[in-house]
Amino acid sequence: MPSTDTRSRCLCCRTPVPEGTLCAYCYPETCYDCPASDGVLDGDEWRCSHGCRYSVHEYVRKKRFTALLNYPPAKTLSYAGPRVEVIVPTGTPVRVHRTRPVDPADGWVAVVHYARSERLKERILATGIEYPPHAHDRDRASRFEGTIRENAVFAWPHDPAYTDERFDWDPDARLFLTVPERRVVVSSYRFLERVGADEYGVPVEKYDAEVTFTLDALREACRRFERPVDPSQLLI
Known part of the structure; x- marks a missing residue:
């Protein structure tokens, strides 16, 4: 939306x-x-x-x-724009929660995920996250076969109220995931638009190496530059 x-x-x-x-x-x-x-x-x-x-x-x-x-990772992420996403690669253990986890397990972080509907949210809460994603999502170009995006689950590192307001998404379809920090990466829709583009683009095969970053790099970007979002708006 x-x-x-x-x-x-x-x-x-x-x-x-x-x-x-x-x-x-x-x-x-x-x-x-x-x-x-x-x-x-x-x-x-x-x-x-x-x-x-x-x-x-x-x-x-x-x-x-x-x-x-x-640029170094934190500086690069300062140009990421607010639509910074958490990529949860296929096979990553995921726990689902109806409400925001207060104290995730050691080494795990909480992120916010939006189902396509409240009905699908309830199904995810009952049965868990599926790998690969549902059939109608599998062929989307943004999944980029051969990269960490293929068959991944996507979430957001923002405070959920920030995400609801900024993107005008339905809070009734919102749920929370906890995932091992070492298994996930962050990237941005602004960077995704440059993948496979013109001479100033990034080849698909270099996506993982060039435009994915650790959560620590995102935290540093927010702390040093107050970008791509104010550090108070980070969920992680």
Whole structure:
């Protein structure tokens, strides 16, 4: 479901911005085509002091590509945008809960999961998580055969109230999972959009190595940069 947030969003990281196309964090600090450290973003075009010109969309592609392949994990995740997901690979032990677990077992973390309906939620609570997912999900392109996403279960590391409000999802279909922290990874829908894309994309076969991260990297990104979400909004 779409977000109910009506503010415009940064083209690079998708955080809400009051106006313009890029937030202050993603605004160009240097030119990508020369050493110039100053320039101006005029509408849909960046112009540096040395005369280089390119569209803001070209800048965003280069910015994401640079972040994905060159920045350390926490810095990369600072460009992830709010739709950061927890990927629970097939075969991972999962415990399901109707309410938020107060004290997960040692080495386990709680994440929030949304079933497609309240009826399916009740079935999951009664029978547990299934691997692979239900038949109509198996062929979705976002599962990427041969990567950690294939046959995975997806959840969210956000406080559930944040997730409900930001994504306008039905809290009646919400349940909680506890999973071993060492078995799961985090990634982002912003990064997923770059997989198998143009020359600034990440090949599918490099997805696991290049755009999946530990929960500790996410915690560090939130603590150091207050991104991709405020640290108070993390569930983990």
